[in-house]
Amino acid sequence: MRWYAAGAIELLRDLTPARRKSRYGDIDYDFEHGVDTTWANVSLRTRLRELLSGGQYQPSEPALFQEILNSLPVAVDGFTFIDLGSGKGRTLLMASEYLFRRIIGVELLAELNEVAQQNIARYHSERQKCCAIESHTGDARSFEFPREAVVLYLFNPFPEYVLREVLANLHGSVMAFPREVYVIYHNLMHENVFDEQAWLRPVQRTHQFAIFEAAVRDL
Ligand SMILES: C[S@@+](CC[C@H](N)C(=O)[O-])C[C@H]1O[C@@H](n2cnc3c(N)ncnc32)[C@H](O)[C@@H]1O
Known part of the structure; x- marks a missing residue:
């Protein structure tokens, strides 16, 4: 309340x-x-x-987004970029300047996702390297993670209970199909939820974001 x-x-x-x-x-x-x-x-x-x-649209800031992606401990070539809570799709556009295999956004509010789809169609940049961009309306909790190497981006999109459910789904997916998975958490509002995830190893942390690596094989 x-x-x-x-x-x-x-x-x-x-x-x-x-x-x-x-x-x-x-x-x-x-x-x-x-x-x-x-x-x-x-x-x-x-x-x-x-x-x-329980969420509010606010786009990621371009310079910080670049800093975050450049802080990943691996080259992203061939990874799939996923933004859960993708709003008007700015991160999907910014991620397209990297050599991702494909880029997927999921946004709860249809009206925001419609704008995202228009943005994907209108976007122009000489630096664009990935054109396989999809944006869907849906609840992140129902998203089925593809069995591919993944960079998951979360810009504080959900309340704690939703974040927990999304991470539980990802955990199940990584346990069933072990692969390289990195999770970026931008704006560390519910960082405590990540502390509960023994399968996620922190690899980088600043006051604005944290990066985790799925380490299911080590457990
Ligand atoms: C802070 S904005 C981030 C937008 C975008 N990721 C970016 O970084 O530019 C969070 C978005 O998450 C969406 N959202 C909230 N709950 C969601 C859910 N359960 N499933 C999918 N999207 C959700 C909100 O509607 C909002 O657009």
């Missing part, structure tokens, strides 16, 4: 002129690539739905 009240207050704050202006903060990315990925144009109706689902 307290969580919903705090969310409602944030929503009202979002309507103030200063906050509305700040939502366009990183619009340079959109101008450069001909897309719509800031949280500026998210309707009040969508923000209310976000409040009820």
Whole structure:
């Protein structure tokens, strides 16, 4: 209840002129690539739905995203990039500048995913290296992980109980089909959930993100 009240207050704050202006903060990315990925144009109706689902759209910042991917202890060539809670799909576009085998996004809110799909179609960059990009509407808890080497990206998309369920699904998948899997957790809001995962070995941590490696063979 307290969580919903705090969310409602944030929503009202979002309507103030200063906050509305700040939502366009990183619009340079959109101008450069001909897309719509800031949280500026998210309707009040969508923000209310976000409040009820326990997540809130906010795109990853390009320089930090690059820093995070460059911090992975392996070359990503041939890995599949998955963003659960992919919003308007900015990370899917940014990941396409790396040699991923394919890129998959899953977003709970259909209206955000529709924008993501338009963005994928409109995106232009001379640096694009991967064009196999899919974006789906769905609940991350129902996502079936592909049996491929995976880089999973989570920008604090869910409340704790959802995060736990998603990590349990990934654990089951890695146990059934052992393979290379890295999990990036950006914005360490529920880092305690990762502390519970003995099968995830921390490989990098800053105050903004942490990277874990699935280590099921070692257990
Ligand atoms: C902080 S935004 C991150 C957007 C994007 N990953 C990025 O980094 O630019 C989190 C997103 O997760 C979505 N979300 C929340 N719960 C979800 C769920 N159970 N399944 C899929 N997406 C969810 C929200 O709607 C929101 O768009």
